[in-house]
Amino acid sequence: MKKYLAEFIGSAALVIIGCGAITLGGLGGALGSGQPLASLAILPIGLAFGLAVTAMAYGIGPVSGCHINPAVTVGAWVAGRMPTSEVPGYIIAQFLGAIVGAAILYVTLTGKTGGYDVATAGLGQTGWSGYSMTSAIIAEFVATFLFVVVILGATSKAGATPVAGLAIGLTLAILHLAFVPVSGNSLNPSRSFGPALFVGGTAFAQVWMFLIVPTLAGAVAGALFKSKTLEA
DSSP states (O other): OHHHHHHHHHHHHHHHHHHHHHHTTTOHHHHTSOOTTGGGGHHHHHHHHHHHHHHHHHHHHHHHOOOOSHHHHHHHHHTTOSOGGGHHHHHHHHHHHHHHHHHHHHHHHTTSTTOOOHHHHOSSOOOOSSSOHHHHHHHHHHHHHHHHHHHHHHTSTTTOOTTHHHHHHHHHHHHHHHHHHHHOOOOOHHHHHHHHHHHOHHHHHHHHHHHHHHHHHHHHHHHHHHTTSSOO
C-alpha cells in the first residue's frame, strides 16, 4: 500500500504542478495565441512538468520507483522489472491521483475573481487541433518511447546514478519543446485523463488516443529492454 499511496501522491502532484503552470500561471492562452513569442510559453510548461517529475523521483522514488505514469508502469512490467500483481494497483493509483489533482486544480481555479469557465479556458488538458490525428499519434508514440527508454536506461543496474531523477525530468521537459504544438505532449494516460474528465467536450472525446498510444509506446520500450536489445 505504501507504493500505491506514493504513486497516488506523485500523480496528483504532477497534474497540480504541470497543469497548474498552464492554468494558474496563465500560460495556456499564450500557446494558441499565434504570436511570435507564444512558443516561449512552452519552456516554463515543460520545466513545470519536468521538474515535478524530478522532485517526485527523489521524494517517492525510494518507495515506488516514481512511475506516476501508466505507460512507465507498463514499460517496467514488460521489461521484467516489476511483478504482474502490482501493475493494477499502480495504474489505479495513478489515475485516481491524476483525477484528484485535477479536482484540486479545478476547485482552486473556480475561486478566481470573475469566475473561471473550465469548458472554455481548460484545465491544462492535452489534445490536437492544429495538427492531424495521425500527427498527434506519431508525436505521442515517439515522445513516450524516448521518455520510457531514458527512464529504463537511467534506472537500470548499469545506468543508475544519483542524478537519474534529474535526467528523467529534463528529458520530459525537452520533449515538451518539440511536441507540445502537436499533441500537448502528454506521454501519460493518467495525466491526460484527469483534466479531460472535468473539461469534457473535445478534450474527453480525444482522450482515448492518450490512453492507448503512450501505453503501447511504453510496452515497446520495455520489450527492447526485456530482449536485452537496449540493456547493457
